[in-house]
Amino acid sequence: MAIKYGKKKRRQHSLLYSIVTACLLCAVFFSVVGYFYRTAENEASETLHIQTKQIKDDLTLQLKSDQENLYTMANFAAKLYSDGESYDILFASFKPIGLFSNIGILKPDNIFTTKIGSMDLTGKISFQEEAAKGAHITGRVPDLTGGRHEIIRSAVPIRVNDETVGILYGVIRPEDINARYSGMAKELDAQLFVYDKETGHLVIDTVSEEPANISFLENREYTRGNSYEKLVGEEKGYSSFRSAITGEELYLHYSMIDDTNWGIILGRYESQVFAKTHQISAMLLVSFLAIMAIVACYLLYLMANERRRSKAAIHASNIRRLLLEINQQQGNISEALRQVMNVSEARSSFFVDTDGEDYHCILPEMMHTILSKDEKRYFVAEIFRYSSDFHAIHKKTVGFLCVRPNRHLKKTNPKLYEFLKERRFKDVSFATVTDKNNHVSVLGVINSLKKRISRTILEDIAVCFSIAIYNKKHLNKTETAVVTDSLTGVSNRVAYKKDILLFDEENPADFSCVYIDVNELHMRNNKYGHAAGDEMLVYIGNTLKEVFYGQNVYRMGGDEFLVFAQGVSQNELNDLLDTFMQRLKVKDYRVAIGTSFRSKHVDCEEMVREAEIRMYEAKAAYYQTKERGSVAKNEDESYLQVKTGIVEIDTLISVLKEHYNGIYRVSLETDHAHRILMPSYFDYNEQEAHFSQLLTKYIDEGVHPDYHRPVTTFLNYDAIRRQLSEGGIPSITYKKANGELVSLRVYNLNESADHVEDTLWIFAKN
Numbered sequence: 001m002a003i004k005y006g007k008k009k010r011r012q013h014s015l016l017y018s019i020v021t022a023c024l025l026c027a028v029f030f031s032v033v034g035y036f037y038r039t040a041e042n043e044a045s046e047t048l049h050i051q052t053k054q055i056k057d058d059l060t061l062q063l064k065s066d067q068e069n070l071y072t073m074a075n076f077a078a079k080l081y082s083d084g085e086s087y088d089i090l091f092a093s094f095k096p097i098g099l100f101s102n103i104g105i106l107k108p109d110n111i112f113t114t115k116i117g118s119m120d121l122t123g124k125i126s127f128q129e130e131a132a133k134g135a136h137i138t139g140r141v142p143d144l145t146g147g148r149h150e151i152i153r154s155a156v157p158i159r160v161n162d163e164t165v166g167i168l169y170g171v172i173r174p175e176d177i178n179a180r181y182s183g184m185a186k187e188l189d190a191q192l193f194v195y196d197k198e199t200g201h202l203v204i205d206t207v208s209e210e211p212a213n214i215s216f217l218e219n220r221e222y223t224r225g226n227s228y229e230k231l232v233g234e235e236k237g238y239s240s241f242r243s244a245i246t247g248e249e250l251y252l253h254y255s256m257i258d259d260t261n262w263g264i265i266l267g268r269y270e271s272q273v274f275a276k277t278h279q280i281s282a283m284l285l286v287s288f289l290a291i292m293a294i295v296a297c298y299l300l301y302l303m304a305n306e307r308r309r310s311k312a313a314i315h316a317s318n319i320r321r322l323l324l325e326i327n328q329q330q331g332n333i334s335e336a337l338r339q340v341m342n343v344s345e346a347r348s349s350f351f352v353d354t355d356g357e358d359y360h361c362i363l364p365e366m367m368h369t370i371l372s373k374d375e376k377r378y379f380v381a382e383i384f385r386y387s388s389d390f391h392a393i394h395k396k397t398v399g400f401l402c403v404r405p406n407r408h409l410k411k412t413n414p415k416l417y418e419f420l421k422e423r424r425f426k427d428v429s430f431a432t433v434t435d436k437n438n439h440v441s442v443l444g445v446i447n448s449l450k451k452r453i454s455r456t457i458l459e460d461i462a463v464c465f466s467i468a469i470y471n472k473k474h475l476n477k478t479e480t481a482v483v484t485d486s487l488t489g490v491s492n493r494v495a496y497k498k499d500i501l502l503f504d505e506e507n508p509a510d511f512s513c514v515y516i517d518v519n520e521l522h523m524r525n526n527k528y529g530h531a532a533g534d535e536m537l538v539y540i541g542n543t544l545k546e547v548f549y550g551q552n553v554y555r556m557g558g559d560e561f562l563v564f565a566q567g568v569s570q571n572e573l574n575d576l577l578d579t580f581m582q583r584l585k586v587k588d589y590r591v592a593i594g595t596s597f598r599s600k601h602v603d604c605e606e607m608v609r610e611a612e613i614r615m616y617e618a619k620a621a622y623y624q625t626k627e628r629g630s631v632a633k634n635e636d637e638s639y640l641q642v643k644t645g646i647v648e649i650d651t652l653i654s655v656l657k658e659h660y661n662g663i664y665r666v667s668l669e670t671d672h673a674h675r676i677l678m679p680s681y682f683d684y685n686e687q688e689a690h691f692s693q694l695l696t697k698y699i700d701e702g703v704h705p706d707y708h709r710p711v712t713t714f715l716n717y718d719a720i721r722r723q724l725s726e727g728g729i730p731s732i733t734y735k736k737a738n739g740e741l742v743s744l745r746v747y748n749l750n751e752s753a754d755h756v757e758d759t760l761w762i763f764a765k766n
Helices: 002-082 088-093 127-133 175-186 230-235 273-293 299-324 331-343 364-369 373-394 408-412 414-422 451-482 493-506 521-528 530-547 569-586 604-633 646-656 691-702 704-716 717-725
Strands: 099-107 111-114 116-118 136-143 149-160 161-171 191-196 202-205 236-242 248-254 264-270 348-353 358-362 398-403 427-436 440-444 513-520 551-554 558-565 591-598 661-665 674-679 733-735 741-748 758-765
Touching: 002 088, 002 099, 002 149, 002 161, 002 175, 002 236, 002 264, 099 273, 111 717, 127 149, 136 191, 136 202, 136 398, 149 175, 175 191, 175 202, 230 236, 248 646, 273 358, 299 451, 331 348, 331 358, 331 398, 331 440, 331 451, 348 373, 348 451, 358 364, 373 427, 373 440, 373 704, 398 451, 408 414, 427 451, 427 513, 440 451, 493 551, 493 558, 493 604, 513 530, 513 569, 513 604, 521 530, 530 551, 530 558, 530 569, 558 604, 569 591, 591 604, 604 704, 604 717, 604 733, 646 704, 704 733, 704 741, 717 741
Parallel strands: none
Antiparallel strands: 099 111, 099 161, 111 116, 136 149, 149 161, 191 202, 191 264, 236 248, 248 264, 348 358, 348 440, 398 427, 427 440, 513 558, 513 591, 551 558, 661 674, 661 758, 733 741, 741 758
């Protein structure tokens, strides 16, 4: 125990000494680095000063040289003037020299002469004022000879016998002087601004293509006690501010250009200033790490491995969390691959499987190297081939492979070798997973710089990635099944309930609701079997999808369909319904249709109720027509054509008592009812309640929930009046809560169809 205790103490002391040594080395390292940065900053300031002077001297020399040339030409012009000759020979002999692209002479009468002619500049420029200035150079000024562009004018007087007889101008184009000194600034890896102190106009601007005004630096965040006023007000000095573009600090040196009213500013970003310092710091860091390795090699080795494992574990954990949530967040697959790529410091990452799943992530700067469809097909096929060979040889479900364009690959697979070399694939590292059904999935990276950590990550999460993608595929199928009617393939009520919320929120224009009820489905099932009924529903569902292509089609119940159509006018809707009905006639299928339309202000539930009521009106009209035809054809059947006069009610009761379990005479005007035959499930007291209240209670308590809505339409007395006045008989067959089927029909008891108030409500055993 004492030995173990001693070893433990020694390890603790070694760790403590290593930590203390590391702290001391860190202090030395940061002190040295701080010294280098301070030195670099001082050197940068001095360099800016030297380079500013270099550019200033060059520009001054150039301007003086050009002005001397201008003096020479002015002397020649003075001789021509003295000899009484024109200046044409001067203009003819001029060729662009130095920064001058052209010359011109201003005469005392404000006539400006160039080689292309003369023009009067009275009101634009004053000869007396220009002569008083003597030799001078302007900043950027408008070109007075025409056009909207700007020029720089260098002027010297033409003097004869101590009298100024003209002013010779040398024209400098801003783009020429800007181009020359932009190249010089680029060589110095700096930003250069030359501006006119009087106007602030920039003469040279190496940042913008169109020189503006020095005032654009006014609103910058100046540092180290500097300011814009100091920058433009002092003769020379240093300044600095935060760049509005990069956020870096910009170091400046500014000065005046001799014999001109021009100021010069030279600037360099801190990343440029400290570029060499960063390199030196990196070298120092490497040296520091080497010294640390010497001081505590074993300790650092263990710590490095622990950090690597910890880093890989953290990233693997983050990626697993993303994969667990891919069904809620569609972008998680791409994010997981991006993290794999970033952790591996790879050019790209990918996931493929033999089911056709294909995901990839690539660095933005490498987008131009994306494989074409045929190239990807070949690449994936080769990856699967290597995976199959690995599993066949090693009999493992999970494995790691790395393919490099080396001599071995050139000898064994020359085509793949050339493929990788041409596309600069230095290595392809991937983890492969094969299940018992020989389904192969591959997760990999290309050109990884962190091969050890990339292998750890790939091996750690490959199975999780494969399972997540597999679950996502099957969940998508499940989600599709949840919102899809299994028989007809159209959307179901689950999708309908989701979509009406979206439609109410979007409020689309020209919005239609079409409610369809299939007629005689029950009869067809009884007569031909349920397969025939299913065939009928499938045909109607497919026809709706084809006719209303691109619109939302739902199966609402056993024999009911609904369509929401967007961007369809009423006339277009009628044409579509005509097409739909013609397609059904081919199969001798019959449906009842109700529609509602809104050009704006959509309320889906209100539109559905309206369309549903109209559908039931159409259905009642269909069955009424069919019943009358049946009575006319066969009087021996148990059909009774009811003449609904009040006097004949007793006869009606005696004949139909065996078939009907509830009959009421209801006033649509007062909503009161007189009980003729009381059903066991219908509790009504004529003195206590209105008929609509009783019917509402009965629907809530006695009718099956699937039939609440259609039965509720009978509470709309206006719709019932309209059907009865048109000769129809409102009717419905519904299911009670106990499963019993009941038919409800409403008859008009008035002699005249124009006045519908007294009605007969018959609840029949189905």
